[in-house]
Amino acid sequence: MTLLPWLVAAWLLGIGLYGIVTSRNYVHLIGCLGVLQSATYVLLLAVGYKWNAGAPIFYSHPPGTPAVDPVVQALVLTDIVIGATVTALLLALALQLHKKRGSLDPEELRPLRR
């Protein structure tokens, strides 16, 4: 049980990498990058977890009640927003690539093959 969060993070990392290695389409590859990135979310949130502790919001609980680590949560929050915009940037690149070359298959788009 105590190993589970770390193994989930490692699994997400591995399966994301597998997707990137075997990808036949750049849109799929960008999706795999998202999966890969979510490994960091799981890892960070698991590091900051504490049993029997609430959210680090002291609105309905007075300050001083046990709460999980807010530092990693703040990291994950900005990570998600930046991840979304970077995904958009990559998708824009894929779109332009498809316009210029008519394909999104990494196998066909190798720079040295032409």
Add this chain to the structure above:
Amino acid sequence: MSRRLRLLLFALAVLCALPAMWRIAAHMPRFGAHPLPYGDAINDAAPRERHVTNMVTAVNFDYRGFDTLGEEFMLLCAVTGVVVLLRGARGQDLDALPGVVAGREIADRADATVLLCRAIAPLIVVFGIYVALHATVTPGGGFQGGVIVASGLLLLYLGEGYRGWRRLVRSRLFEAFEGGGAALFVAAGLAPMLLGRAFLENVLPLGQLRDMLSGGLMLVVNAGVAFAVAGGFTLLFIEFMEETRAVREGDDPGEHPT
């Protein structure tokens, strides 16, 4: 490199990394039962020192505010990159018709869809503003609220179609939001320096704990982030939707000759 060779290399890399991964996982601190020195310090200090109840906001906009400034500019760069990549080809056209793929008709929208989108989209925008405004007291903040506002505006696209949506959602305004939000963040950082204090030092009155207007300078930073995120995400939607409009004479179609 052939497909099979690449898979083989990947399997080999995984085999090499697996024992190390397992060792690290087994030696990680016990899940949920190890000390959290930084988190506990923030949880202890922020309600006292900054009069806020949302610790994540305190970390993002105050204790780690300088890092968030960097992240804010990453957002700005990514959005600028998308705009540069996509706007160059077709340009803006507010009156263009939606593009049509040969052999695929565009079905009329059902009245129920239009009605639901018109009813729900403003509510979602208001909810996004609410989430952004209550950054320092309850879960939420500029990042989350900005994304919710942008998604509410995207719902209008579903209801109004390309033309109606482009008439409602002007990119000028959202460009100003995006750049102005980032500028507001920087200004909030530089303003304390004019008073001879440190960058981003919280010099404004802190307000009452559990009050919406608590947190001092965090409120200004939060507003900057909310504007930048809402503007940035809406600009992304606008640029991707521009790609769906019909190509007119004089536009550079930029398509691959097939």
